[in-house]
């Protein structure tokens with residue numbers, strides 16, 4: 001028994017001592033959470049010198065490229081086709097409400113004009129601050145900008161690489177001082193939250209480098225991340241800035257949203273999603289179009305438009321945002337396979353957007369035939385299986401269906417409500433990958 005308490009105590013300490021204690025979100029933070037939860041659809045951008053080898057953003061780790069050899073990429077990162085206005089315009093056209101941009105991934109390259117690392121965009125032939133170009137354009141076009149920031153670093157000596165699980169083959173021999181690394185991160189985050197206007201959120205990743213594998217009983221970090229200081233600093237600089245951390249665990253105090261990677265809450269196809277979805281914080285899930293985050297020249301496993309749409313709709317049905325990723329090419333162009341899919345999603349949302357944005361989770365979890373999204377007096381029934389003659393909604397929570405019709409053209413839909421069971425008879429002509437039926441309901 002004693003042992004159990006000791007274990008429990010350690011678990012609590014490991015999760016809470018390092019997080020932002022006694023955190024009370026500011027009113028503007030709570031508002032920002034609501035905005036985020038209503039936004040539903042965002043664009044994730046994985047881009048940087050790691051895009052050059054065309055082998056994904058983990059290329060440094062996977063091919064054991066040494067710090068010295070990897071640094072050469074900086075000399076030929078020159079994305080002359082990059083046009084922030086086009087990227088932001090593309091996200092808007094896709095119906096996305098926010099962009100989450102890689103500012104520094106595990107390879108340690110900084111995409112902005114930072115004073116705290118020479119391995120940054122200003123020392124490439126391109127010499128232009130990508131974060132600034134994107135931030136200005138997002139603010140101009142009315143899209144919120146969130147910044148991905150890696151906690152893990154495969155090149156710095158002061159990152160605790162000796163206790164880390166990855167980045168072992170990059171040739172480091174000296175273990176530097178952890179406090180230096182923490183100061184470095186705080187300095188960089190201060191730059192990002194001071195020089196680029198309003199930042200919607202910080203998207204941390206890499207915590208898991210310092211933990212036991214997912215699923216292990218004790219997942220406490222081997223080192224102290226000092227999240228109390230890091231989160232406190234962020235909330236002090238921009239109180240409305242939402243903090244999320246892709247640690248694959250229950251959110252820590254001080255975090256404002258929760259994310260899942262390559263899974264809807266409740267699934268664990270990725271082997272990373274053991275955590276339960278928060279019922280207090282907004283939740284987001286991210287997914288790739290092919291099977292790579294960063295540009296991968298041989299990965300042609302593109303998901304279809306319908307697959308991506310169903311992911312967005314099921315996420316909405318669970319009350320969760322969908323952050324869809326692209327890995328632009330090293331020249332700053334986005335490959336047509338990605339552009340086409342984004343445009344297709346935008347077209348769908350131009351017709352069906354009201355059934356996605358500003359909705360809540362359906363009262364029923366996603367089903368084999370489709371799923372539900374809801375507003376106070378409306379249920380949107382998303383039917384993926386267009387061969388069905390009817391759909392049955394068990395334990396229907398409203399007393400009356402005032403009206404039922406197809407969202408796209410208002411065609412009336414026949415319904416029957418009996419013993420808490422609603423049956424919807426689908427018209428013959430449904431042919432959409434997601435036919436949306438609107439039920440106007442009353443209690």
Ligand code: H79
Nearest residue numbers: 057058165166205208209213214261272286293
């Ligand atoms: O930025 C994208 C990826 O590069 C990053 N997160 C997304 C958003 C990411 N890093 N790692 N992963 C995703 C999952 C990989 C986990 C593993 Fe492992 C790496 C499994 C085995 C090696 C973690 C580290 C678990 C064991 C070692």
